[in-house]
Amino acid sequence: MNGQLSMLSMLRRSLVHRRARSLSALLAMTISAAVATALLTLYADLDAKLHHEFRSFGANIVVTPAANGQTLPLDSLARVQQVAGPDALIAQYAYAVATTDRGTPVVVSGTDFDAVHRLNAWWQVDVWPSANDADVALLGQRAAQFVADERAVHLSFDGRPIVLRGAGRLHSGGDEDSRIYVPMATFTTWTGVQPTVIEVQIAGGAAKVEAAIARLRHLPGLKVEPVRQLVEGEDRIVDKTHALMYGAVLLIALTVAVSVLATLSASVLERRRDFALMKALGGSQAQLMAMFLLEALILAVTGVVVGFVLGSAAAFAISQLNFHTATLPRLGVIPAVVILNMLIAVLAALLPIRVLRNLQPAALLKGE
């Protein structure tokens, strides 16, 4: 028998023979790997997911004509969309002050209902009008009180009357409540007023918004301003949540690592008799250590395989439950998890070494 073979068979026997202890060590290594995988997978995805949530705040850039009283250049909407990128949500508005059938002045706004629906998730609307409905009007809840008939809305602008079909009320709690929204095409043919505001939403935080603003400012005839509190607030909250998660990840990883270390090093210490016996039979210190290490590493790697599957599943479940979007397993976290588990295993094997080295085989085998 050469040394290598006997080492392997000893290893196999050691793992199989003491099944309960091997299993509890394997369980420990699996937990540490699963926790590390789940946390790292979630952590890698966190910023993107949080930024996604902030989309519900609506537009973070407002584009207006360069000088007061002007209208936007004709192809502005298409050019802004092109510069801002296909992911940016964009809606344009035109405003005019019309008079209701009760003689009250009211702000009427022309817009694209589909675009507004996507951009302003907080609008509470009974039924969104369809895009190809030409003579429809959405009444802000305050404006609706100044309209005699909400089904047939009579408005007049500059002596030109129009009758629109009321599609229902809009609740927002902001200025929108005092306005009436109509489709852009209907609005321009009725009033002849061109769009004056384009609202843009760029997802992904302050850096991306600033970059988009810099690109948009190259377009002629436009004034581009960020909605400051939205942009700054988003970054502050994402950064703080990120830092909080970082602290939580470190804390949990440390806890699990130390518990696992306690379990493993206890099970190494427990085998003082084996150690003494092997030493008495002529095994060198290095050989014995190598065997302990190898055993721990096998457990560590097996733990990573099982733990990666469990941890990815946990990350997926947490993400699905909380953000309603999937977080797919990331192979990229495996190296970090393997290194962490190896480190725990090696430490667990090496920590008790001082105790083991000072053992007198004869004394121990006698039972002292």
Next chain:
Amino acid sequence: MFFRLLMESFRRQRRRKTLAGLAILLGTTAVTAMLALATTIGDRIHSELAVYGANIVVYPAADQLDVKVGGVDVKPVTGAAYLKESGLKKLRGIFWANNITGVSPELPVHIAGTTPSGKAVDATGTGMWFKHSLSDGGGSPLVTGAPTLHPLWKLNGAWPDEALSGPASTEIAVGNALASQLGLRLGDTISSSGKVALRVVGIVTTGDAIDEQILLPLNAAQMLAGAPDAVRRVEISARTKPEDAFARKDPDSLSPKLREVWYCRPYANSIAYQIREAIPGARAEQIRRVEQSEGNVLKRISGLMWLISAAAMLAAGFAVSAAMATAILERQAEIGLMRSLGASKGTIAFLFYVETGLLALFAGGFGYLIGSGLAGWLGARIFGSDASVSSGTIFNPVLLPVIIALALVVAIAGSTPAIRRALTMEPSAILRADV
């Protein structure tokens, strides 16, 4: 005898006890810290979300329609309805009064006058509170105003002081754009057409329509407008519970019992309802852009914290169980010896459980203290030392029994299989085996 066994076990097996205790200590530390953070995260994120401004707006029910585009009044309203400023102190008496963190009334006035250099001033002024103490007689007053609701407003100089407003002179703050347009500097005085000297004490940059306006104390605006006690609109920032299906119900359509439940939950809708009850003639609405989106963000972040806490609890539970199981497995020989000396299974199990229980109690208690401290430190590090999270809330007394109970359950559950296994084995077999 039993106590001697117990004492000796702790005295002699220090290494084993230390390891098992350490596992419990760290486990409870992590779980306490996570739970403490998860329970306070709502308040912390709410104060961060304050940059988005008010989430409830109050205006007179009989109001005219605003004709505003981009924050600018296109046609100033004539004959507008007002709320009473003196009625606002009733906000301190509603059911969820303590959840109201900011109140900012507004009164627009038109200001005409001349600057020291002779330029004509024709601007919109807004009367507001800057540092107003709102109190209904009982309890500590809420010191609030527009700056609390708009933490991003940048001020050069000082906010006007409402105590210095008089019929002859008053302090004002001027929007950045207007100030540079008129060449106004700190210390300049605008002499208004109403014979009131308006002294510029601050220049404010907001990034919105306020940049073109003059801000003045509410009492001065009331004097200028000739409308004592009048308020046009009130912005309110309140700590709310994210809206769910129940929150959207109309309270008047609910049964009295359900209505009570609805009323006593801090939904934006319930708070708005209570404001309407407290201030007659007022309409209160949630500002959906802020409220809905904040609720969304808050729900996600606190949901994440709770789920991570649950995962941490599960992982720590398993890790501690494994450590406990190993600690017992190691002591099979001891169990064999005790049994061969005539101890009953029950006595041995009891001894081991008491040991485990004591360990869980002490380590769990320490873990609670360390974890609470850690959560406080981490929270202060990340969110800044905030007044809303004082030292009183760092040690959450509700968590202590929860944590101790968890530590006991996990430690006992972890050691049970090992104890049972050791007890079912023949003592002679254990003693012969080289364990």
